[in-house]
Amino acid sequence: MANQRHLAKLEDGKEAWNQWRANNLAVKPDLRGANLRGKNLEGFDFNHADIRGTNFKEAHLKGSSFTKATAGLQKRWKILLVFFSFLFSIIAGVFSLLIALIIALLSDPGDTTNFIAGLISLVVLIIFLFSTLRKGLLAGAFAVAGAVAVAGAFAVARAVPGAVAVAGAFAFTGAGAVAGAGAVAGAFAFTGAGAVAGAVAVAGAITGAVAVAGACNVAVAFAVAFAVAITLLGAYIGWRSFRGDQRDPWIRKFGVVFGTIGGTSFYDADISGADFSHAILKNSDFRAKSLTRTCFSSAKKLDLARLGNSILSQANVRELLITRDGPQKSYQEANLRGANLTEVNLEKANLKCANLSGANLTNAHLKKANLTEIQAIGTDFTSAYLTGACLESWNIDHTTKLNNVDCKFIFLLEKDNELGSRERRPHYPERVFQPGDFTELYQEVINKVEI
Numbered sequence: 001m002a003n004q005r006h007l008a009k010l011e012d013g014k015e016a017w018n019q020w021r022a023n024n025l026a027v028k029p030d031l032r033g034a035n036l037r038g039k040n041l042e043g044f045d046f047n048h049a050d051i052r053g054t055n056f057k058e059a060h061l062k063g064s065s066f067t068k069a070t071a072g073l074q075k076r077w078k079i080l081l082v083f084f085s086f087l088f089s090i091i092a093g094v095f096s097l098l099i100a101l102i103i104a105l106l107s108d109p110g111d112t113t114n115f116i117a118g119l120i121s122l123v124v125l126i127i128f129l130f131s132t133l134r135k136g137l138l139a140g141a142f143a144v145a146g147a148v149a150v151a152g153a154f155a156v157a158r159a160v161p162g163a164v165a166v167a168g169a170f171a172f173t174g175a176g177a178v179a180g181a182g183a184v185a186g187a188f189a190f191t192g193a194g195a196v197a198g199a200v201a202v203a204g205a206i207t208g209a210v211a212v213a214g215a216c217n218v219a220v221a222f223a224v225a226f227a228v229a230i231t232l233l234g235a236y237i238g239w240r241s242f243r244g245d246q247r248d249p250w251i252r253k254f255g256v257v258f259g260t261i262g263g264t265s266f267y268d269a270d271i272s273g274a275d276f277s278h279a280i281l282k283n284s285d286f287r288a289k290s291l292t293r294t295c296f297s298s299a300k301k302l303d304l305a306r307l308g309n310s311i312l313s314q315a316n317v318r319e320l321l322i323t324r325d326g327p328q329k330s331y332q333e334a335n336l337r338g339a340n341l342t343e344v345n346l347e348k349a350n351l352k353c354a355n356l357s358g359a360n361l362t363n364a365h366l367k368k369a370n371l372t373e374i375q376a377i378g379t380d381f382t383s384a385y386l387t388g389a390c391l392e393s394w395n396i397d398h399t400t401k402l403n404n405v406d407c408k409f410i411f412l413l414e415k416d417n418e419l420g421s422r423e424r425r426p427h428y429p430e431r432v433f434q435p436g437d438f439t440e441l442y443q444e445v446i447n448k449v450e451i
Helices: 004-010 014-023 075-105 112-135 137-157 163-191 194-215 220-242 249-259 315-323 437-450
Strands: none
Touching: 004 014, 075 249, 220 249
16 A cells, blocks of 8 residues: 555645655655546656556646656555466366367267267367467457358258267367467466466366366377367467467457556546656556657566557557667658657668657657658757758648757658659758758748748
8 A cells, every 4th residue: 555654745745745755865655556546746756656556547747757666556456367367277277178078078989970079079179279370369269160160060961960969069169179278368468477377277177187087088188188289279379469469469458458457547647748767667557648758768568558549559669669779660650749759769760651740859860761751740850860861741840840950961852763863952962061051941941831
């Protein structure tokens, strides 16, 4: 729980709080679980604070500093998360047991109907495994549904003895495979500790298979093999989804959403201009009202936060905001609206058609960057290095700041024209812009466009 003394300090106002923080640099404010919803905390110093489980919903945090703060879940929520992980692992074990039971009971060569059902059940499982590995869990589920439908229809059409039982066996096997793999994948997504969930599920599967062996000694080896395979498949699906694989992105999204329940929340808060440098931000809700020029330099585990449709949801943009390093990388058509890109390295980067409106590119390194058709309304290029950049059809106006831009020459065309020229400015190769020339040139352009 939050330190009540620290909470009381907040009520004294920004100046008193920041003065107390300046006089007590060794103190790490304990605001765990505090409800600060809708509070006006603009410009407050939360450096090094423990804000796990803190509710900042609808709060005004413009310009506040969270450098090296720790966000995320409190211990009780972590315990609850682990509990659900184990619960899903147990469910996976039960379904794996169901598969093992069906395979074991339907593999008796003495019973033709059961033997056929057992063989086709194995085929259904193989189809599921192959489809899931190649295209994802949903594709595997659809493949199983199709295989079951075709096999059932064939059995009925051919009047196979026990056709209903055979079709039912296919359905149970397929459903068990999908549910078992999905349960383990879900457990992995919830905790990010798939090894634990997977181990529990595998143990459950093997225990179930052993129990089956006590009642029926037919094809136990196959039953165990497939039960374990389904469990490990689920763990693998969860792992690759957690790593950002696009075959089952919904698993990771579901895990992240579940993981932010009870975590630090900035939902609908104004955190424009706030500083989260070096902060730990996992299990947090960043569906904020405004992220304009918010700094995430060297932030940790931001990919484990709920990001909604903000600019942070783009993996390459998120990485750039954290590392400040993107030379020769492509951000074509990227949404960087309002991004804090101060001192970022974008040498030779491709920003064609990117939206940089309202972004802060102060002291940014943009040597030879492709800025063709970028949106730069309200963008701050103060002291940016633009030598060799391509500025073909970039969109700027009087709100675009070009003060003290360091630039020797630019190009007005992305590719050579029919004369083999990219329209270098200054036109003659031996000439370069003198200090202030670039700013003066484009200020004239802006004035003419506005007139």
